Amino acid sequence: MKRVLAVLTLVLAALAVAGANPAFADSQLVIRSVDTTKFPQVVISTQLNGPATNLADVHLRENGQFVNGFNAVPLGRTNTPVGIVLVVDTSGSMNQNGKLEQAKAAARQFVSSKQPNDQIALVSFNTQPRVLVNFTTDPGALLNGINGLAATGETALWDAVSQSVALFADHPSLQPNVVVLSDGADTVSKTSFDAARSAAQTAHA
Incomplete structure (x- = not known):
């Protein structure tokens, strides 16, 4: 559970980092679902309400530290129907x-x-x-x-x-x-x- 909460924190932190970017000024990040069936791998589905952005602008932090090695993928490029x-x-x-x-x-x-x-x-x-x-x-x-x-x-x-x-x-x-x-x-x-x-x-x- 602690790890799941940490991952949720990572996603929320992404919004804080994104907020510093003018492209995100009118955007809101919504967590739609969290899939832990392959824990410790966690898949989070989010919705960004606002202007489209470059995935390179998405950053995650855990306990204040930037995390490397995560994948941010548009839904259309996944196998999710x-x-x-x-x-x-x-x-x-x-x-x-x-x-x-x-x-x-x-x-x-x-x-x-x-x-x-x-x-x-x-x-x-x-x-x-x-x-x-x-x-x-x-x-x-x-x-x-x-x-x-x-x-x-x-x-x-x-x-x-x-x-x-x-x-x-x-x-x-x-x-x-x-x-x-x-x-x-x-x-x-x-x-x-x-x-x-x-x-x-x-x-x-």
């Missing part, structure tokens, strides 16, 4: 000002730009969420689902987030991500914001 739930708001308000068509266009572009091995699920929501397409690498199935979206009803945003995160329970090998396309606030969810956020954090999404 990426899972993404694409969540699209189809409530009645999305009929206004062409919002739904804009969301569908953005969703199509997102699917068209995915990597071959990325697995994407499609969820729509209005008064309640619906899983239209479960995880697949087939862009055709996803595009068919997107093209069929129509807007009506209320906005169960937090129910949709919670159900989307739950999809990863049957796919533990996927690195979880949830992308939401919506125009407004929740109106009818049985799930609270705090519960939806907690579910996402538990799934490291």
Whole structure:
């Protein structure tokens, strides 16, 4: 456990070092998961919210001392399969000002730009969420689902987030991500914001 905590400290220290670099000025480092199954080798998945940076700018320290020999690798260059739930708001308000068509266009572009091995699920929501397409690498199935979206009803945003995160329970090998396309606030969810956020954090999404 002490070693795991030390590794976590290393990652947090990387943010402190990065903060001295102007490229990181508006960035935030988030630890998404820690894998100790091959201890003492530890794999930490992080997310840098902010401008892209050069991996050469990443430094680690343990007990104040710089550590050599670690590997910082972009997720796309690893063997970790990426899972993404694409969540699209189809409530009645999305009929206004062409919002739904804009969301569908953005969703199509997102699917068209995915990597071959990325697995994407499609969820729509209005008064309640619906899983239209479960995880697949087939862009055709996803595009068919997107093209069929129509807007009506209320906005169960937090129910949709919670159900989307739950999809990863049957796919533990996927690195979880949830992308939401919506125009407004929740109106009818049985799930609270705090519960939806907690579910996402538990799934490291």
